[in-house]
Amino acid sequence: xxxxxxxxxxxxxxxxxxxxxxxxxxxxxxxxxxxxxxxxxxxxxxxxxxxxxxxxxxxxxxxxxxxxxxxxxxxxxxxxxxxxxxxxxxxxxxxxxxxxxxxxxxxxxxxxxxxxxxxxxxxxxxxxxxxxxxxxxxxxxxxxxxxxxxxxxxxxxxxxxxxxxxxxxxxxxxxxxxxxxxxxxxxxxxxxxxxxxxxxxxxxxxxxxxxxxxxxxxxxxxxxxxxxxxxxxxxxxxxxxxxxxxxxxxxxxxxxxxxxxxxxxxxxxxxxxxxxxxxxxxxxxxxxxxxxxxxxxxxxxxxxxxxxxxxxxx
Numbered sequence: 005x006x007x008x009x010x011x012x013x014x015x016x017x018x019x020x021x022x023x024x025x026x027x028x029x030x031x032x033x034x035x036x037x038x039x040x041x042x043x044x045x046x047x048x049x050x051x052x053x054x055x056x057x058x059x060x061x062x063x064x065x066x067x068x069x070x071x072x073x074x075x076x077x078x079x080x081x082x083x084x085x086x087x088x089x090x091x092x093x094x095x096x097x098x099x100x101x102x103x104x105x106x107x108x109x110x111x112x113x114x115x116x117x118x119x120x121x122x123x124x125x126x127x128x129x130x131x132x133x134x135x136x137x138x139x140x141x142x143x144x145x146x147x148x149x150x151x152x153x154x155x156x157x158x159x160x161x162x163x164x165x166x167x168x169x170x171x172x173x174x175x176x177x178x179x180x181x182x183x184x185x186x187x188x189x190x191x192x193x194x195x196x197x198x199x200x201x202x203x204x205x206x207x208x209x210x211x212x213x214x215x216x217x218x219x220x221x222x223x224x225x226x227x228x229x230x231x232x233x234x235x236x237x238x239x240x241x242x243x244x245x246x247x248x249x250x251x252x253x254x255x256x257x258x259x260x261x262x263x264x265x266x267x268x269x270x271x272x273x274x275x276x277x278x279x280x281x282x283x284x285x286x287x288x289x290x291x292x293x294x295x296x297x298x299x300x301x302x303x304x305x306x307x308x309x310x311x312x313x314x315x316x317x318x
Contacts, residue, residue: 031262034243039315043277045225047071047148049192049209050158052282054080054097057166059280061127064141069225071148073217074158074190074284076118077169079126083118099159117161120168127173143174148181148221152188152213154203160184181224185213192284193217194304198296208297209287218304222279222314233310238268240300260288264300266316268309276313281305283318 044067048056053075060070061078081093095102100116130136147170151163167182185193187202191211200206202213216232223229245263268276287299295301300318309316 031242031244033247034245034263034265035241035267037265037267037271037315038275039271039278040275041066043068043226044280045069045071045146045222045277046280046282047073047221048075048282048284049073049287050075050190050284052284052287053158055282056280057169059282060145061139061142062136064139064145065137067145069146069148071150071221071225072166073150073192073221074152074155074163075166076158076162077120077123077166079123080118080162080165082126083123084116097162098157100161118165120165120170121172123165124169124172139173142170143176144179145175146179146225147175148183148224150183150185150193150217150221152185152190152193154185154187154189154205156205157190183220185215188213188215192299192303194302196302196304199302207286208292208299208302209284210297210299210302216304219308222305222308222312225279226277226312226314229308230311232307234307236266236268236306236310238266238271238306238310240306241265241267260290262289264289264318266300266306266309266318268311268313268315270313271315274313276315278315278317279305279309280317 046056046059046067047070053072056070057072057075057078060067076097080097081089083096084092096116096118127136128139131139149163149166151160153160167180170180189203189205189211191200191204191209193211193213193215195214195216196212199210199212202211204211219232242262242264244261245259246261249257249259251257283299289298289300292298305316308314
């Protein structure tokens with residue numbers, strides 16, 4: 005369902021339409037920006053990392069690059085027919101030995117990891133049935149994957165299967181960057197001393213490891229970029245996400261009423277590329293009263309986007 009939402013947002017940003025009239029109260033409608041149809045990319049952390057992988061594979065005809073932090077391969081939750089998808093998601097796709105499964109499997113749980121190449125074959129079947137875009141599109145894309153050795157939530161043995169998925173898809177070695185950090189906990193990583201220490205396990209899941217992850221992943225996707233802006237001069241626009249959700253069809257949608265779009269000043273007069281960011285669990289703006297903890301303010305994307313004509317949709 006989030007895939008349908010994100011596709012609708014892409015089309016709206018690209019359309020160059022006038023703002024739609026809205027009778028609902030709350031944030032304003034998403035502004036049309038005349039965004040470029042090419043150069044669309046996605047990234048995400050944890051549950052958002054999984055969402056980025058799902059969206060990238062499903063809409064590979066539109067998306068040219070993806071960055072997944074602390075996430076695993078496409079369709080991971082359906083990796084095993086032995087357990088319900090929701091249990092797979094909380095065990096095999098995070099920590100294969102979680103929830104006592106070391107006792108459930110008498111032969112041990114260490115081997116209960118998702119099968120990246122096998123899941124690529126599943127994606128191929130979906131594509132053959134016209135349920136998702138052709139998997140051949142993936143072979144030309146730029147992929148960034150990150151895992152911290154201190155991550156106690158999504159273990160590295162799980163993340164390892166994501167590069168394996170993309171290798172099976174034919175992504176060349178030069179296009180696939182698997183960054184590993186030997187201290188980082190379960191968090192998005194920055195080089196900002198004001199953030200949590202690198203090994204912190206907790207909110208807001210933005211940790212300083214002397215590594216500018218937003219710049220690293222965007223550079224891998226787009227190539228050489230201009231220098232970061234010390235103080236981004238653009239604006240964050242809050243917009244109403246409700247028009248993009250069919251509440252009757254999807255009554256249990258986890259989408260918040262409000263989304264956020266970072267607009268560099270240059271994008272008010274020029275066409276810009278679009279990068280979509282899916283945050284992780286407990287990183288939504290509604291979780292925090294302190295603006296300094298907002299993911300869309302503090303993850304570091306805006307500093308890169310400001311000088312590189314990049315609209316960032318959170």
